[in-house]
Amino acid sequence: MSDPALGLLMLTLIVVVIMMGFPTAFTLMGLGIFFGYIAFYDPTHSWADNRVFDLMVERTYGAMTNDVLISIPLFVLMGYVMERGALVDRMFYSIQLAFRRVPASLAVATLIVCTFWGIASGLVGAVVVLMGVIAFNPMLKAGYDVKLASGVITAGGTLGILIPPSVMIIVYAAVAGQSIVKLYAAAMFPGFFLSFLYLIYIVAWAMISPKIAPPLPEAQTKVPVPAWLSKFEDTYRSQTILISLIKGLISPSQARRIDAEGRPVSYWMLLSSFGYALVPFTIVAGTMATIWWYVVIHQQAGIELAVTGVQQLGTPELVTHEATPAELGPGLQFYLWFWGIAAVCALLQVRYYWRFNAERLSVVKLLTASTMPLGVLTVVVLAVILFGICTATESAAVGAFGAFLLALQARTLDWKRTKEAVFLTAKTTAMVCWLFVGSALFSAVFAILGGQALLERWVLSLNMTPVQFMLLSQAIIFVLGWPLEWTEIIIIFVPIFLPMLKHFNIDPILWGTLVFVNLQAAFLSPPVAMSAFYLKGVAPKHVTLNQIFAGMMPYMLIVILCMVIMYLWPGMTLWLPNYLYGG
Numbered sequence: 001m002s003d004p005a006l007g008l009l010m011l012t013l014i015v016v017v018i019m020m021g022f023p024t025a026f027t028l029m030g031l032g033i034f035f036g037y038i039a040f041y042d043p044t045h046s047w048a049d050n051r052v053f054d055l056m057v058e059r060t061y062g063a064m065t066n067d068v069l070i071s072i073p074l075f076v077l078m079g080y081v082m083e084r085g086a087l088v089d090r091m092f093y094s095i096q097l098a099f100r101r102v103p104a105s106l107a108v109a110t111l112i113v114c115t116f117w118g119i120a121s122g123l124v125g126a127v128v129v130l131m132g133v134i135a136f137n138p139m140l141k142a143g144y145d146v147k148l149a150s151g152v153i154t155a156g157g158t159l160g161i162l163i164p165p166s167v168m169i170i171v172y173a174a175v176a177g178q179s180i181v182k183l184y185a186a187a188m189f190p191g192f193f194l195s196f197l198y199l200i201y202i203v204a205w206a207m208i209s210p211k212i213a214p215p216l217p218e219a220q221t222k223v224p225v226p227a228w229l230s231k232f233e234d235t236y237r238s239q240t241i242l243i244s245l246i247k248g249l250i251s252p253s254q255a256r257r258i259d260a261e262g263r264p265v266s267y268w269m270l271l272s273s274f275g276y277a278l279v280p281f282t283i284v285a286g287t288m289a290t291i292w293w294y295v296v297i298h299q300q301a302g303i304e305l306a307v308t309g310v311q312q313l314g315t316p317e318l319v320t321h322e323a324t325p326a327e328l329g330p331g332l333q334f335y336l337w338f339w340g341i342a343a344v345c346a347l348l349q350v351r352y353y354w355r356f357n358a359e360r361l362s363v364v365k366l367l368t369a370s371t372m373p374l375g376v377l378t379v380v381v382l383a384v385i386l387f388g389i390c391t392a393t394e395s396a397a398v399g400a401f402g403a404f405l406l407a408l409q410a411r412t413l414d415w416k417r418t419k420e421a422v423f424l425t426a427k428t429t430a431m432v433c434w435l436f437v438g439s440a441l442f443s444a445v446f447a448i449l450g451g452q453a454l455l456e457r458w459v460l461s462l463n464m465t466p467v468q469f470m471l472l473s474q475a476i477i478f479v480l481g482w483p484l485e486w487t488e489i490i491i492i493f494v495p496i497f498l499p500m501l502k503h504f505n506i507d508p509i510l511w512g513t514l515v516f517v518n519l520q521a522a523f524l525s526p527p528v529a530m531s532a533f534y535l536k537g538v539a540p541k542h543v544t545l546n547q548i549f550a551g552m553m554p555y556m557l558i559v560i561l562c563m564v565i566m567y568l569w570p571g572m573t574l575w576l577p578n579y580l581y582g583g
Contacts, residue, residue, distance in 0.1 A: 007451020010035045014442070014492060019483050025431065028438030028492070032056070036445040052445070059440035063433060067393070068174040073429040074396030075165050078381075080421035081403040081413065082120050082374075088113060091374070092134050094366035100221040104206035104213035107148055110135040111156045111202060115195045116371070118160025119378050120403075124523060125534050128157035132538040142220070145212035146543055148205065151551030154531035155198055155558075158523040161486065162516050163191035164382055165399065167432075170392070171490050172512050174436070176498055180392045181385055185577040186513045188386075193572065194517060194562045201558060223359045228260035229273070233358045240356045245274040276365045279372075280352060284345050292338065294387070295330050325579045373409070377402040386580060432487075439491035452496065459500055466504040470511070473497050474518055474563065481522035485530065489519060513573045514566060520559045524552045 010031055017027050036052035063069070096109035110131055118127050131153045139149040161168040164184040173180045206213040235254050236244035248255045248270045258265045330338075381399040384390040390398065407413030413421075446452055464472065480489050494515065501508050523531040532548045539548070566573055 004450040004454040006035060006038065007446050007449035007454065010442075010446060010449065011451060015483070018488060024488050024491075025434035025438040028435070028442040029056070032438065032441035032445045035449065036441070039445060039448050055444055056437075056441050059444060060437045063436040063440055066174055066436070068170060068180060069432070069436065071180070071391075071393040071396040072167055072170055072432055073425055074393065074400045075167055075170070076428050077421065077425040078396065078399040078403045079120070079126065079160075080424050081400065081407055081418075082117070088117055088130055089134060090366070090370040091116070092131075094363070094370045097221070097223055098363050098367055100216070100223075102203065103210070104144070104148065104202050105216065105221075106135065106139045106142060106144065107152045107202050107206070107213060108199065110139070110152050111195065111198055114153065114156025115159050115163070115192075116374070116378075118157065119163050119165075120374055124158050124160055124531065127160050128153060128531050128534040129538055131157060132535045136535070136539060140540065140543075142216055143214040146547045147551035148202070148212050149551070150532075150535060150539070150543070150548040151555055152198070152202060154529075154535055154548065154552050155520075155524060155555035156195070157531055157534070158520050159191060159195055161523075162187060162194065162520060164188060165385070165392075165396065166516075168486055168490065168516060168519065171432070171487070172494065172515070175439075175490060175495055176508055176512060178508055178512065179581070181388070182509055182577040182581055183512060184382070184392075185386055185580055186509050186573050187516055188382075188576060189572050190513055190517055190562065190566055193565075194520070194559065197558050197562055198555065201554065223362050225358050225362045226260070228258050228265055228269075229358045229362065231258045232265065240353055241358055241361055242274075242277050242353055242356050245270060245277060249274060273361065273365075276368055277356065277361055279364055279368050281349055284349060288338075288342055288345065295334060295338075325582070373406050377406060386576075388580075435487060435491050439495075442492065443495050452499070455496060456500060460503065464504075466506055469500065469504045470506060470514075470567065473500075473511070474514055477515060477518050478521055478560075481519060482525045482527070484522065486519040486522045489522065490515070507574065509577060510570055510573050514563055517559060517563050517566065521556050524556050524559070 014027060014031055017031070018024055033052055033056065036055060037050050040051040040055075042050075092109060092113050095112050096106060099105045099108045099112075102108050113135070114127055114131055117130070118124075136149055136153060140146065160166070164187055166184075166187065169183045169187060170180060172178070173183055232248065232255060233241055233244060235258060236247050238244045238247065249267075252265075252267055252270060255265045255270060260266075260269065377399065380402070381395050384398065385392055385395045404413070443452075459469070459472075462468075477489060477493065480493060497511075498508065501511055523529060526532070526549050529549065529552060532545060532552060535548055536543070536545055
């Protein structure tokens, strides 16, 4: 048998052996050593002098010294601390109240929490199991269709591996030799866009067929408004409670006569309620102000400082840095879009506060208390990466430290749970490390045998266009997602396609982001759909695996639709990394 044929046999065996249930990392190493021993065999030397052992040591050392992988244990620790800290219960309750008037409100709240929690933890199994415990039974008791309830949890739970910070993106960056920050920026919009498509599907299905998601009883949608706040609203009669709070702060004498559980209403209670009432305005105004500062003020100030420094060195001709779109400053189009969006936001804020009553204020308090700390941590972790303030590893350290602070503040993390989080982090990190060692050895032997060159010659002989190659590669990855998990696909099969991207002039950032979206199907496609098995483990006994599979299938079609839109509109993927870092 020729060496290239041995390489193809090696590639076939890895799929068969993994499907038989053997550990992926050690299967990769075992097959790599076995076929590598054959490739390097020299009858004139002792069996112990075979160069495959030297190759294994070199590849192991290369994986251990890969700086990109350092951020994995820290992000994983952040996720496990979040999960063990059990911070999601109040979040689900408050979001469900906020969307109580939306069709299929429980399913919508589940999807939002899955998206939000997936960003914070990045652990698919943890999110699916956690939401299965918290949201699955309430949806079934409310009369929701089993397929709707199971589909939204399994599909929403997978978003954590797509939306940054994601371990899958870090693994791809290490395999492909690409920038983590560029991949994070590229995956940002597609991840939220896929979540938005899921949301449209859920609401549309509930509106077309209301019986799959009956309206909740009034007891479950009633907002717990404090008695003193209702009395305060009646005392200071105004169009909106925001004006009533302003009146109360100016003239608190009437408010102090209101009984608040055995004590008079204090000035601090009025002041804190006023602060909560301003939270929606603060978020919108703060977001717009941050965009204005970064685009208009910060970048231009950075350029002036850089130019000054270069002139002081006296060698401006040596500077070859090409300015990114962000550094060149905003054009007229930015100002038109910015002030147009600002005007729309202002109108929506006026409309919102015109109807702002005690019930809405109570919902804002619940949302702020349950989601704001985690939201701030998530935004900080992503912002410091995307804006170049910290490296991915430093950002992961900030996230892990913040996760401990949140869990301690909520008083849900004891010594036992901390030990569990650290142990699971070490276990996951070790698995990823061994996967990289095994894949590095496997891919090296596969290339030495000529398998990589054989596949490249075969693909190039087909004379495909870039579009055809893109379709073929993504179709193969989609099919591989049925029997394999994302780790095996990225570690084993993605490196086979990477050398061909340059020939077809395909951006590895765009192609990689399409792979990230495509690999959502790896968790949603039978027979290995791990999301289904995670949910089945916590679901009631009467819920069958086939029902869960049926609920997941429509989301696979939505994943395909998202990929089509991404290809037809590549700006959704490439605009942010090109704007921030050039392209």
